[in-house]
Every structure is written in C-alpha cells, then in structure tokens.
Amino acid sequence: MATSPVPDQTPCRSGPLLDHLARRVRLRAESVLAPMGLRPRHLVALTLLRDRGGSTQQGLASMLEMDGTNIVGLLNDLEATNLIERRRSPEDRRRHVVVLTDAGAKQLAKAEIALEAVEDEVLCALDREQRETLYELLQRAAAGAEVICVERVED
Incomplete structure (x- = not known):
C-alpha cells in the first residue's frame, strides 16, 4: 500500500487557526454579551x-x-x-x-468594554503591538472580503 509523501514543512493555513480563535472568542463573548x-x-x-x-x-x-x-x-x-x-x-x-x-x-x-476582557484572555500570548498588527491585518482581510461580497451583489 502506497502512502502519500509527507511534506517537509506543513503549509501555513490561517483558516483553521482563525476558526479556532473565533470559536474561543465567540463562546466567551456570548457569556459576557448575554446579560x-x-x-x-x-x-x-x-x-x-x-x-x-x-x-x-x-x-x-x-x-x-x-x-x-x-x-x-x-x-x-x-x-x-x-x-x-x-x-x-x-x-x-x-x-x-x-x-x-x-x-x-x-x-x-x-459591550466593547466587556469584550476587551475576552480578547485579553484569548489573545494573552500577544503583546499590545502584536494585537494592533493582528487587528490591522484582519481589517484589511475583512475589507477585501467585503469588496468581493459587494461585487457579487452588484452582478
């Protein structure tokens, strides 16, 4: 039985990591937003x-x-x-x-004040500058996704 070759380096895929972090944030956010x-x-x-x-x-x-x-x-x-x-x-x-x-x-x-504590918990491994960089990158990615979404609606 032939096996698939294992790459020397695992490809960097953001999707699963974003999904994992989003779930953690969402679960904690739901608990602070519900009240x-x-x-x-x-x-x-x-x-x-x-x-x-x-x-x-x-x-x-x-x-x-x-x-x-x-x-x-x-x-x-x-x-x-x-x-x-x-x-x-x-x-x-x-x-x-x-x-x-x-x-x-x-x-x-x-709500944003309450969610600040959630982000502090989930993103505790990042310092302030790294969090700002992450935020800027996510904003850029979201803006790009929004452009695609708007283009679909206009077609």
Whole structure:
C-alpha cells in the first residue's frame, strides 16, 4: 500500500487557526454579551452601523452575508430594544435605512468594554503591538472580503 509523501514543512493555513480563535472568542463573548441582551451577531451589526453611519437593509444583509428573512429577524431584535431604527430611504421609499440609536451606541460601547476582557484572555500570548498588527491585518482581510461580497451583489 502506497502512502502519500509527507511534506517537509506543513503549509501555513490561517483558516483553521482563525476558526479556532473565533470559536474561543465567540463562546466567551456570548457569556459576557448575554446579560446585556446581545448576541455576537447583534454586535457585528451594531458595529457596522456605527462605522458606516447606517445602511440599507439590503446592504447590511450583504455585508453580514445573511438572507432577507434572517436580516429582518436580526433587525427586529435590535429595534425591539431600541438599539436601531429603520427609516424610509429619502431616495427610494421602498427601501429602509437602518441607523444606530443613541441607546444602541451606548450599549455597543458597554459591550466593547466587556469584550476587551475576552480578547485579553484569548489573545494573552500577544503583546499590545502584536494585537494592533493582528487587528490591522484582519481589517484589511475583512475589507477585501467585503469588496468581493459587494461585487457579487452588484452582478
């Protein structure tokens, strides 16, 4: 029976490591966000809305890679707790623009403080400069993935 040759060096694949770290962060994040009535997907949506100054429902669904039904459910959760507001788009009355409320901005700030401790725990092997580098690289990767996602929606 022939065996596959074993490479001298294992290829560097980021996916499994990112998945492992994401799971650890997600599990810890869920435990600190739950008392605030938030889930990680809520936090991502709130962060995107803050950073972009709002978004259409369709645009937010695209950025979050969620279908229309799921984005409505997510937005209903956030709207029920007054963290976001849906407004008719002035350019197209058939569309809704989703914006962060003042209460949403305050809740997001509290959540980010709580998540700082989670990151300290999960990323304890990295010093401050390494964490900043990691953050910058992840932002760049996320921006590249977003461009691909937007291109798909426009096609």
